Amino acid sequence: MKTLIEHLRVLRFTLQRLLLAPNATLLNILIIGIALSLPVGGYVLLKSVQALGAQIAGTPQISVFLASGTGVGDIERIGDRLKQHAAIKRIEFVPRETALKKMQQSTGLSDIIGGLSQNPLPDAFVIHPKDSSVASLEALRDELKTWQRFEHVQLDSAWVHKLEALLDFGRMAVIILAVLLSFALVAITFNTIRLQILTRREEIEVAKLIGATDAFIRRPFLYFGLTQGLLGGVAAWLLISASLLLLNHTLSALAQLYASDFSLQGLTTGDSLTLLGFSAYLGWLGAWFSVSQHLWQIEPR
Amino acid sequence: MIRFNQVCKRYPGGHEALKNLSFDIAEGEMVYLTGHSGAGKSTLLKLVAAIERPSSGGVLVKGQNIRSIKPAAIPALRRNIGLIFQDHKLLFDRSAFDNVMLPLQICGFDHREAGKRVRAALDKVGLLEREKANPIALSGGEQQRLCIARAIVNRPTILLADEPTGNLDTEYSNEIMNIFKSFHQVGVTLLISTHDEGILRQFPARALHLRKGELQAHSTGSGQATDETTSHSTRPSNDKGQVAGYSTSSGQA
Ligand SMILES: Nc1ncnc2c1ncn2[C@@H]1O[C@H](COP(=O)(O)OP(=O)(O)OP(=O)(O)O)[C@@H](O)[C@H]1O
Ligand SMILES: [Mg+2]
Numbered sequence: 001m002k003t004l005i006e007h008l009r010v011l012r013f014t015l016q017r018l019l020l021a022p023n024a025t026l027l028n029i030l031i032i033g034i035a036l037s038l039p040v041g042g043y044v045l046l047k048s049v050q051a052l053g054a055q056i057a058g059t060p061q062i063s064v065f066l067a068s069g070t071g072v073g074d075i076e077r078i079g080d081r082l083k084q085h086a087a088i089k090r091i092e093f094v095p096r097e098t099a100l101k102k103m104q105q106s107t108g109l110s111d112i113i114g115g116l117s118q119n120p121l122p123d124a125f126v127i128h129p130k131d132s133s134v135a136s137l138e139a140l141r142d143e144l145k146t147w148q149r150f151e152h153v154q155l156d157s158a159w160v161h162k163l164e165a166l167l168d169f170g171r172m173a174v175i176i177l178a179v180l181l182s183f184a185l186v187a188i189t190f191n192t193i194r195l196q197i198l199t200r201r202e203e204i205e206v207a208k209l210i211g212a213t214d215a216f217i218r219r220p221f222l223y224f225g226l227t228q229g230l231l232g233g234v235a236a237w238l239l240i241s242a243s244l245l246l247l248n249h250t251l252s253a254l255a256q257l258y259a260s261d262f263s264l265q266g267l268t269t270g271d272s273l274t275l276l277g278f279s280a281y282l283g284w285l286g287a288w289f290s291v292s293q294h295l296w297q298i299e300p301r
Numbered sequence: 302m303i304r305f306n307q308v309c310k311r312y313p314g315g316h317e318a319l320k321n322l323s324f325d326i327a328e329g330e331m332v333y334l335t336g337h338s339g340a341g342k343s344t345l346l347k348l349v350a351a352i353e354r355p356s357s358g359g360v361l362v363k364g365q366n367i368r369s370i371k372p373a374a375i376p377a378l379r380r381n382i383g384l385i386f387q388d389h390k391l392l393f394d395r396s397a398f399d400n401v402m403l404p405l406q407i408c409g410f411d412h413r414e415a416g417k418r419v420r421a422a423l424d425k426v427g428l429l430e431r432e433k434a435n436p437i438a439l440s441g442g443e444q445q446r447l448c449i450a451r452a453i454v455n456r457p458t459i460l461l462a463d464e465p466t467g468n469l470d471t472e473y474s475n476e477i478m479n480i481f482k483s484f485h486q487v488g489v490t491l492l493i494s495t496h497d498e499g500i501l502r503q504f505p506a507r508a509l510h511l512r513k514g515e516l517q518a519h520s521t522g523s524g525q526a527t528d529e530t531t532s533h534s535t536r537p538s539n540d541k542g543q544v545a546g547y548s549t550s551s552g553q554a
Contacts, residue, residue: 213407
């Protein structure tokens, strides 16, 4: 109870001090906010693109084209065998006639196709696997290739690969940015606290002379770093949210042209709490470094 | 309570501020520390509060050896010591009230109880109606009294005062000394450095007299050196034969 009251007192004192120099405080918070919003913004973009990729790709499929002249009995046997396969969720059989009709409808090549004397398309199975990870898809494809009467097994994974690689690249960039800017945030707090310690040197000396423990002297500085970091996090959150609002507004017009409902996803509650917690922690860390670096140099004489 | 045993203090730069001091101050005793400017009075008081450490010899305060005390143990020691500084060391970024509040905050006092204590201390030094004033707006004497209020608010068991009446006229000096006397009466150990012959006469007590960092004679009461031989007889001299201001307690002690 006593310590709680003490902590509340220090917190109130800290807020007073933040308000004492509103311009400097505001500037610091803004700098921290911008620094944090860069990696967080990158993260938001990545998340949206990833979702878009999944949406376009749907669930990945494997198309199996049968050798021409496969009889109805063979087709049935193959269908049964596929259905019982452990890695396969569902199959569809696409007879060559259906495939031709579909092609006519969807591609607008009806004139050319109509002019063909015979159907060039094979019978096909569309396979929906249970596991959609690239590795297991490839394994399944390789297995199916060995089956009899399968002329061609096609997994449309090349662009999934590309997107994945691109996303990996993006993730790495965001991580590097986040690490660098975290250092910047710690450095900003370090310097702010250093200046504070210098200007409050006398107070620290007197406090030491009348029996203040190091923890007591350290506490207001740590609180200051923590609060400043937290407010910087709030600033970053506001910046991101406002930017998303603006971007989504323009995006919706763009997406309509492409008949898509693509929009940038906002920060979830979990994301937001992580952002605030992390920024507060970094502020605290910067203050802690600064205090341990500078406080011992002040000894009353 | 306070024991110096062959203490030397050499400042960086080689100046020897204290030379081979040995004396004892019992619990509840009131002792003056006199001597010319630069004699080492402030240095001696700083050793007791662990602000400086002895270069050699032992300083024992409440059973703790200042020479080897761990930094982590210093705050607890200082909370038991009320310090009145020659240069006041007040904080000008807060009111008189908040200055006196500081020691209680450090000890984590309940706010309301602390407020009462602060007012009582301010009242004792006659500054209650100035509690909201910034110390910079106070006169030299008022600042000194504020410093005293801050030193006593925590009810320390040892009070170290470095020229506490330096800036005060006789009337206030006497008032301050009466405050000290009242502390002495409730068992606080007092060590007061002073130039003021007046208070030495008016409030007689044992005096340690420093000269160029060495303990000279010792005196009872009147502030004048007594015969060396009588003092020798009151305390066994130490191995080196160096004696040091120790004498029978005066009537006040
Ligand atoms: N931090 C220091 N570094 C070097 N020398 C010092 C330091 N502090 C004090 N001295 C020297 O030690 C000697 C004793 O100083 P001290 O302050 O103890 O004297 P004092 O008796 O309190 O004098 P005054 O009555 O003027 O306050 C002086 O010669 C002073 O110059
Ligand atoms: Mg002095």
